[in-house]
Amino acid sequence: xxxxxxxxxxxxxxxxVSRVLNGNANxxxxxxxxxxxxxxxxxxxxxxxxxxxxxxxMRTVGILCVDPADPDACPSLQFAIGYLQRELRRQDFDSxxxxxxxxxxxxxxxxxxxxxxxVDAIVIIGSFFIENNATNNxxxxxxxxxxxxxxxxxxxxxxxxxxxTRCDDRDGAYRATKALLESGSRDIMMLHYASTYSEQQKxxxxxxxxxxxxxxxxDEYIYETTPDVQEVEAKINSHLAKGLALDGLFATEDExxxxxxxxxxxxxxxxxxxLRVVGYSNSKLSLFSTPxxxxxxxxxxxxxxxxxxxxxxxxxxxxxxxxxxxxADIVYRKTLPAPHRN
Amino acid sequence: xxxxxxxxxxxxxxxxVSRVLNGNANxxxxxxxxxxxxxxxxxxxxxxxxxxxxxxxMRTVGILCVDPADPDACPSLQFAIGYLQRELRRQDFDSxxxxxxxxxxxxxxxxxxxxxxxVDAIVIIGSFFIENNATNNxxxxxxxxxxxxxxxxxxxxxxxxxxxTRCDDRDGAYRATKALLESGSRDIMMLHYASTYSEQQKxxxxxxxxxxxxxxxxDEYIYETTPDVQEVEAKINSHLAKGLALDGLFATEDExxxxxxxxxxxxxxxxxxxLRVVGYSNSKLSLFSTPxxxxxxxxxxxxxxxxxxxxxxxxxxxxxxxxxxxxADIVYRKTLPAPHRN
DNA sequence: ATGAAAGCGCTAACAT
DNA sequence: ATGTTAGCGCTTTCAT
Numbered sequence: 074x075x076x077x078x079x080x081x082x083x084x085x086x087x088x089x090v091s092r093v094l095n096g097n098a099n100x101x102x103x104x105x106x107x108x109x110x111x112x113x114x115x116x117x118x119x120x121x122x123x124x125x126x127x128x129x130x131m132r133t134v135g136i137l138c139v140d141p142a143d144p145d146a147c148p149s150l151q152f153a154i155g156y157l158q159r160e161l162r163r164q165d166f167d168s169x170x171x172x173x174x175x176x177x178x179x180x181x182x183x184x185x186x187x188x189x190x191x192v193d194a195i196v197i198i199g200s201f202f203i204e205n206n207a208t209n210n211x212x213x214x215x216x217x218x219x220x221x222x223x224x225x226x227x228x229x230x231x232x233x234x235x236x237x238t239r240c241d242d243r244d245g246a247y248r249a250t251k252a253l254l255e256s257g258s259r260d261i262m263m264l265h266y267a268s269t270y271s272e273q274q275k276x277x278x279x280x281x282x283x284x285x286x287x288x289x290x291x292d293e294y295i296y297e298t299t300p301d302v303q304e305v306e307a308k309i310n311s312h313l314a315k316g317l318a319l320d321g322l323f324a325t326e327d328e329x330x331x332x333x334x335x336x337x338x339x340x341x342x343x344x345x346x347x348l349r350v351v352g353y354s355n356s357k358l359s360l361f362s363t364p365x366x367x368x369x370x371x372x373x374x375x376x377x378x379x380x381x382x383x384x385x386x387x388x389x390x391x392x393x394x395x396x397x398x399x400x401a402d403i404v405y406r407k408t409l410p411a412p413h414r415n
Numbered sequence: 416x417x418x419x420x421x422x423x424x425x426x427x428x429x430x431x432v433s434r435v436l437n438g439n440a441n442x443x444x445x446x447x448x449x450x451x452x453x454x455x456x457x458x459x460x461x462x463x464x465x466x467x468x469x470x471x472x473m474r475t476v477g478i479l480c481v482d483p484a485d486p487d488a489c490p491s492l493q494f495a496i497g498y499l500q501r502e503l504r505r506q507d508f509d510s511x512x513x514x515x516x517x518x519x520x521x522x523x524x525x526x527x528x529x530x531x532x533x534v535d536a537i538v539i540i541g542s543f544f545i546e547n548n549a550t551n552n553x554x555x556x557x558x559x560x561x562x563x564x565x566x567x568x569x570x571x572x573x574x575x576x577x578x579x580t581r582c583d584d585r586d587g588a589y590r591a592t593k594a595l596l597e598s599g600s601r602d603i604m605m606l607h608y609a610s611t612y613s614e615q616q617k618x619x620x621x622x623x624x625x626x627x628x629x630x631x632x633x634d635e636y637i638y639e640t641t642p643d644v645q646e647v648e649a650k651i652n653s654h655l656a657k658g659l660a661l662d663g664l665f666a667t668e669d670e671x672x673x674x675x676x677x678x679x680x681x682x683x684x685x686x687x688x689x690l691r692v693v694g695y696s697n698s699k700l701s702l703f704s705t706p707x708x709x710x711x712x713x714x715x716x717x718x719x720x721x722x723x724x725x726x727x728x729x730x731x732x733x734x735x736x737x738x739x740x741x742x743a744d745i746v747y748r749k750t751l752p753a754p755h756r757n
Numbered sequence: 758a759t760g761a762a763a764g765c766g767c768t769a770a771c772a773t
Numbered sequence: 774a775t776g777t778t779a780g781c782g783c784t785t786t787c788a789t
Contacts (some may be wrong), residue, residue, distance in 0.1 A: 123782035
């Protein structure tokens with residue numbers, strides 16, 4: 074069933090059917106209804122490929138993200154896929170998904186696949202994909218020459234056609250650390266994932282908070298780790314074995330905070346009396362942990378909503394900011410109770 | 416830049432360029448190289464829409480799943496998106512993703528969108544989407560008239576063009592319950608999510624295990640709940656308040672098991688001495704809980720690998736089984752230690 | 758307001 | 774082995 078069949082059945086030309094299909098105003102109400110009736114009767118839907126060929130778009134956005142099953146993947150961006158998809162669908166865009174591992178080739182191939190399919194825009198979730206090394210970002214820069222690229226929680230500034238929407242993780246980490254300091258903690262360990270833009274910002278925020286309190290930044294209090302209970306336990310044990318004090322802990326992901334929580338509890342450290350802990354992401358985990366975890370909410374859902382809104386704007390040819398930032402919020406639970414306000 | 420431009424630059428016809436592009440054997444090595452050189456020089460990639468229009472396929476599979484951010488969503492199928500996507504990409508298929516809520520209309524619209532885009536196949540993750548009510552499945556049945564539909568952990572049998580791949584959750588639940596019984600538990604509570612095909616199968620497995628041990632199935636031991644610590648706590652408290660015994664617990668999701676674990680620990684019930692617990696999904700959570708959770712692994716990754724392998728087979732016109740099943744495995748941890756084997 | 762016809766860029770059948 | 778050409782199904786410009 075094609076537009077031609079419909080036109081014959083309705084005794085009009087294909088152009089008229091096309092007009093009806095596209096809501097063109099230049100159609101008499103009576104012909105419109107006549108055509109619509111035939112379309113409905115035959116359950117006709119126009120061929121998307123032919124449409125795409127003519128219009129040079131199929132209203133599709135490519136989404137690149139780390140495979141959610143990857144154990145090294147930052148879990149905090151997990152939900153972004155769903156949020157972005159939902160918002161795109163509301164704007165009548167379909168989403169082509171590419172979940173890839175920590176592999177440059179896969180990243181490049183995925184971006185090439187998106188370009189081949191002539192997506193209207195590319196959304197890249199997470200700063201993992203942005204390398205410090207310029208050559209590694211070449212495929213992104215190339216893509217941006219033809220297709221707008223949106224980095225969610227990434228950073229690649231001052232490049233035409235590349236847009237960033239992100240959470241202010243530096244500020245989030247700053248306020249989390251400040252809250253620990255205000256609760257009385259002075260020896261605050263920091264646990265973080267392998268280096269990405271977001272992680273670097275969080276480290277910066279932690280350091281700035283200490284400085285603002287007139288405290289020294291001690292590198293031996295900053296640990297890079299994976300969310301593995303044994304690994305975190307070993308780090309805490311060796312830290313304490315060195316005779317280093319510990320009365321606060323800030324982790325850049327809830328996972329890491331929970332590993333630390335388990336180790337501390339196992340050692341008989343009382344929480345929050347002897348040790349206060351703040352995680353990051355405000356994930357489900359923070360509710361399931363014992364005691365329940367105070368965590369920084371980096372507002373992924375608003376971030377995704379904003380991203381799609383701006384993306385659609387930009388595609389409509391409107392002026393669009395290159396960098397857009399949302400704030401993080403601290404959600405207080407048991408591992409660092411909310412401060413009393415008068 | 417089109418195939419015509421390339422053909423002119425290489426002094427050949429468009430057909431030859433097309434042949435080179437598609438790896439057709441009927442091209443001399445020298446012309447192939449000549450054409451390839453021009454293609455590379457100009458960084459040419461053929462227009463996917465035009466290709467799709469001619470071939471009536473863009474090698475795309477539509478994936479329908481519950482929005483991962485939905486708090487009521489069964490989390491155990493979360494990773495399926497990534498696994499399916501990865502396998503499809505390996506077979507050179509792109510994935511159109513539709514994450515929807517618990518809404519019939521969204522489901523219908525998404526399936527319609529897939530059909531409009533003429534996907535080669537539809538994959539539906541989770542049995543949530545399959546209703547007991549036949550009219551609610553109408554859009555799936557309609558879709559199957561033109562496009563193969565694959566249900567991952569769903570059930571809709573004996574319908575042409577609908578295929579099911581699933582984990583044997585009945586058997587998984589049976590063996591989990593059996594393991595609890597063999598550990599000495601006699602009063603085993605069951606916590607489950609809202610009814611889906613998988614959940615029903617798990618309940619069945621639980622009941623059959625009790626029966627196999629000559630024990631009665633007591634409905635007052637079976638609770639439907641959401642993964643909310645307070646809700647589960649209330650259910651356990653009222654259960655115990657009724658004077659009902661409790662020395663074992665089987666939950667159809669790790670989330671539920673962990674909520675129960677928290678409540679039990681808070682009441683001073685010792686685990687695993689007084690209460691043994693088995694969860695389901697073998698999720699990350701099972702490692703982060705205290706004590707670490709014994710859980711049924713429902714082998715989502717192999718399931719997804721199998722699904723895509725069969726799907727591709729079927730698209731190639733090969734005979735393909737309608738229902739394919741993988742087994743579940745019990746992963747023993749602290750809440751139900753592994754039995755000693757001699 | 759409606760129709761005729763020219764693309765859009767590729768594939769494949771057919772011709773050489 | 775290579776070229777010619779007729780579609781694929783839609784949108785849109787230009788006539789009427």
